[in-house]
Amino acid sequence: MAKNVSGISIEASPGKSKIKKNLRRNIGFIYVLPWLIGFLVFRLYPFISSFFYSFTDFQLFDGIKEVGLMNYKEIFASPKIMKAFNVTFKYAFITVPLKLAISLFIAYILNFKLKGVKLFRTAYYIPSILGGSVAIAVLWKAVFRDDGLLNTALAFFGVEGPQWLSDPSYALFVISLLRVWQFGSAMVIFLAALKAVPNDLYEAAAIDGAGRGRQFLSITIPIITPVVFYNLVTQLCQAFQEFNGPYIITQGGPRNSTTLISLLIYNNAFKSYEMGMASAMAWLMFIILTVFTVIAFLSQKYWVHYSDEEAK
Amino acid sequence: MKRIATLLLALIMVLSLAACGKDNTDAETGGVTKKEDTAKTDDTKKEDTKKEDTKKEDASKPADDTADTKEPVTIKFSWWGGDSRHEATLAAIEKFQETYDWITVEPQYGAWSGWEESMATAFATKTAPDVNQINWNWITSFSSDGSAFKDLNEYSDTIKLENFSKSSLDLCTLAGELQAIPVSMTGRIFYWNKTTFDKAGIATPTNLAELYAAGETFKNVLGDDYYPISLGEYDRMILMVYYLESVYGKAWVVDNELQYTAEEIQKGLEFIQSLEDAHVTPSIQTITGDGAESLDKNPKWMEGKYAGIFEWDSSASKFQKALAEGQEFIVGEYMKDMGDYQGGYAKVSLAFAISETTPYPEECALLINFLLNEDAGVEIMKSERGIPLSKNGLEVCLNKGLLDTTVAEANVKVLSWVSFPLDPKFEAAELKNSDGIYFDAMSGLSYGDYSLADAAQVLVDGIKAALAK
Known part of the structure; x- marks a missing residue:
């Protein structure tokens, strides 16, 4: 006698029962199989093959030939690619701190018991689900073009606004602002962390005479540092891989001032069909991102406070 | 009961798969049959030239x-x-x-x-x-x-x-x-918004001298925002080639070889830059600052502030349709004072x-x-x-x-004017795309990042590299 999953007893031959036993033993594996197949086919295989391609001159329509480290040497010799790396660093170092600060600030405000707070939480989250679409490109251009909403508003106060989209000194900031505006997901994570801060700590601090600012700096921030760290790492990864903003709004211009490395990789791969060079750039980007992530993890012991460590 | 249902479902599935298999086989067989039939038709055609004549008569029929x-x-x-x-x-x-x-x-x-x-x-x-x-x-x-x-x-x-x-x-x-x-x-030709030219009190230009004069008139009569023509990076590149072919009388690329020296190209770039300096066309920075995805979606084109384009004759209708009501869109003339030759190409x-x-x-x-x-x-x-x-x-x-x-008029003008061949690599991705060589040279010159000599060298190096591929 054997029981099936729903618990109904059925007669089974020894062979069948062996199969069922195996099935039951490996049921977990079967559940994760679809994900595993997806991972192997769509992640691991491209990951490994791109590493191989990075040592070739693979052209989409012209075959493939091994070239050793030639692509990597060309990357360091090309001013255009080095500029793209430089722009990507600038973008990441403007966007990540700004986004973290704004999302934490908004989450802090939304943590108070305000009237209609649920509506505000939803409203602030909406930009995050819009992602990078044509509608967003149209909106952003309407705001930032020479005679757009922003410059019209500035002109109302007698200020002549800059050429946001066409001046290479401002265009990167416009792209950066798009990602900062989409702070919803980071905000939700911060909000969850803020809600987990015990109220009695604030009450005790208030009795000791600590104001809101002092409470925020001495209680809130130290307690939520693990979440700050998590948001820092994920936002850093996102920023280094940013593609949508420059692709839909500036196409990398003006004068390559918004050509982030991911856009250049895309252009090399799908516009110039140079898959070998694109793979090499992607791998270099991966190495740089890994270094930054490792640095972030190593820095944890100096500023991230985990509650279990306190217990030790 | 469950077992019977399962069996039935399995049977239906097997039959469906068999049916799919049959379809595929038939389709494949169909393909083979068609090839044989085509071969037969070919043989027949060789034997009977009269049948060929009949086919010519039937060219318009299904x-x-x-x-x-x-x-x-x-x-x-x-x-x-x-x-x-x-x-x-x-x-x-x-x-x-x-x-x-x-x-x-x-x-x-x-x-x-x-x-x-x-x-x-x-x-x-x-x-x-x-x-x-x-x-x-x-x-x-x-x-x-x-x-x-x-x-x-x-x-x-x-x-x-x-x-x-x-x-x-x-x-x-x-x-x-x-x-x-x-x-x-198709080929490139000038189109004008006649209404704006009327507003400026001048006729649409038919030669370079009139075009330069229109730039000055637009600035003085209509204002700084008005330009006789709007030329993006790729438009400038094609116009420059038309200009150089008119001046030097030789095709851009022949047998995979660029036919122009850096000095000659510099002359072409000088011509393009002179259009910007004479308020004939807005700078690349101004066009980028308009924030439009393309010229036909640019409000300044729709309102008539940019009063001309240098476009493919096959694309003109979208620019015409984009104009605000009451604006007259006309096909322009090739400018005969560009040089001694009829520069330009059709493709x-x-x-x-x-x-x-x-x-x-x-x-x-x-x-x-x-x-x-x-x-x-x-x-x-x-x-x-x-x-x-x-x-x-x-x-x-x-x-x-x-x-x-409009399309027909422009096409007739293009095909009766242009006289040079076009090498397909002129439109190679690494040259033509928004991060390509043409864009880099033309926007670099307009933004002042490149001198005329620098921009010419960028073009020569980039084009030679593309041709070598």
């Missing part, structure tokens, strides 16, 4: 479909374009499916933006649709050895090739194979090709023939892809007054 087994067949057809082209093509597909009722056509269409990238990937991975509207340079880029597209000479029984001149078919012949059928020829604007991987080449050929040569298809398509190159297509359009008069 293609002979006796070779088909009439098993239901589904083919995919891809194209890019604007709304009016989509509507016309969808209507033509519907009519085609009525005429050839065993063929179902699945359309795949969209705007140009991002289209070339997705099609390049599709061709590289052998997953392209069966019939494709292609850009002329795709033949060189994707199929230099004939591996991406079928040789359409093999389907000359279905596609009435006699409707096309040999020279036009030669343009789409590479590696000894006719890889596509050209739909129309195949679009072509239809059949993917090498399609299992149904005959049906694909029927669709191409319907769109280009058959009365019913041509009447729906009109000049949506430019003025038809097909003799019968053009005849039908002319007899029934189906051509857009």
